[in-house]
Amino acid sequence: MAQASTEFEAIIGLEVHAQLATRTKMFCPCPTTYGLPPNAATCPVCLGLPGALPVPNRYAVELAIRAGIALNCTIRRTSRFARKNYFYPDLAKGYQITQHDLPINEKGWIEINTPNGTKRIGITRIHLEEDAAKNLHGVGGTTDTLVDFNRAGIPLIEIVSEPDIRTGEEAEAYLRTLREILMFLGINDGNLEEGSFRCDANISVRPKGSNTFGTRVELKNINSFKFVRKAVDHEIARQIEVIRSGGTVLRETRTWSSTQDKTISLRSKEEAHDYRYFADPDLPPLVIDEGWIEEVRRTMPELPSAKRSRWQKEWGITQYDAQVMSIHPMVADFFEKSASLLWQKLGPEYPREKAGKRVANFVGSEVLRFVQSDGLQAEFPCTEEALSELLALLERGQINGKIAKDVFAIMVQTGKMPQVIIEERGLVQVQDEALIERTLRDILAKHPKELASYRAGKKGVRGFFVGQAMRSIEGADPQLVNRLLDRLLESIEI
C-alpha cells in the first residue's frame, strides 16, 4: 500500500447529513422520537400517500438559520424546495424534498485545529431536506427487506464543504468540530451510531503542483470517528497506487469495510441530471425576513470555542481543562453552574479563578466518570448545588481532599447532601491545634534518629513525620499538620 506521498496530494470535500433536533418531522406533525415501534410515527404525508400535502416545520427552518449563522454563511432571504427524483423502497413518493439551486445557506466557513495551527475550511452550502425511511434487511433471519417509515420525513440539513481538506486527520478534525458546534447550538444530537449525524467523503488525488482536480470517489456512510481517518487515508493510498501502476481512478461510490480494513466499490456514481430536480409545486418559496434572522442571532447559544476562551479568562482554567469541561453541552453547563455556586458560597473576596479550577479538577477527576450522556441529554451523579456545597467545605478546610472524595462517593450512592453525610459519619476534619501539636511532639520525640538526619539536611524525612501524624489522627487537616510541624522543626527546644 502506498504511503503518504510526496508526489501526490489529496483533495477532500465532506458532505454531512445532520438530523435537526425538532420534536416533529419536516413536513408533518409526526414525532421524531428514536426507537419507536416500526411505522408507529407515520401519517399520510410521510408515507407519501396520494393527495397529502407538506407543511414546513418552522422550528426546523429556525435551526437551519442557526446553523447558517454558526458556520458563517450567507442566509438566503428566499430559498426553494425541490424534488430529487429517484426510485428506492425507502422513498414512497418517488422523490425526496430537498433544496437544489437555491439552498437556505451558502458560502460559509469553520476553523479547525491541525498540527500546523488553525485552518479554515469553506462551507459551500447548507440545505434543508427530509430524511428517507429505513430499509431493514433480513429481519428475524429471513431474506425479506422491511421498511420502517419512522425516519421518513425527519428534517435534515446537508452541510457540503469546499474541497479544502487534505488529509484523513483534517477530515476527522472537521467532523469533530462541526459535530461539537451543532450539539452546542442544540441543532443536532451528534449521534453517529443512531445515524443522526452521518458523513460521506469525496476524495481525489492529483500530482503536487497541479491545479486541476482528479476524478473523485465518494465514500459513503462513515459512521464512526474511529474509521474516518483510516477510511480516508486508505482511499487516498488506494488511488495513488492505481495511478502509479498506470490505471485510472473510476468515478464511483465506495464504502469502508471495517472487517476487511479497506474501501470496497458499491456502484458507479449518478450525476445530478439523473435526478431531474425541479421546484416542488406543493411548496411556496421559503421566505426569511431580516427580523427573524436577527432574532435567531440574538438567542443563539454560545459557541463551544467561545466558551472555552471565556472560561480560561473568567475561571482561570487551563486550555486542557476547558477542553474537558466542554466535552458535552450539559457538562459545560454543569461546570459553569457549579463554579458560580461555589464562588457565591465562598464570598466575593475569594478568587474566582480558584473556584473555577477547583470545580474543573473535581469534575474532571471524580464526576465525569459517572456522567451518562445520550445525544443532547446527560445524567449527572449529583446536582450542581450538592457539588458546590461539598467543594465549599473543602475550600474552607472543614474536610480534606481525601474525605471530599469519600463523601462524593457516598453522595453518588445515596443522593444525600454532603453536610448530611459528614454529620452522619463524623467526617469533619480535625482542626484541633493542641491535639495535633501534642501528637507531633510525641512523634518527634519517638524518632530521634530521623530528627537528627532531618537536621543534618535530609529534608525528605519531613514527609515521614507528616505521614505518621496523619496516620495517628484520622481526618487531620493536612495544612494544619504541615504548618505546626514546620513551627516545631524550626524551634530549638526539641
Ligand code: ADP
Ligand atoms: P454530489 O451531489 O455529486 O455529491 P455535491 O456538490 O453535493 O456533489 O458534493 C460534492 C462534494 O465533493 C463537495 O464537498 C466538494 O467539495 C467535493 N468535491 C468536488 N470535487 C471534488 C474532487 N475532485 N475531489 C474531492 N472532492 C471533491
Ligand code: MG
Ligand atoms: Mg451530494
Ligand code: ZN
Ligand atoms: Zn408524518
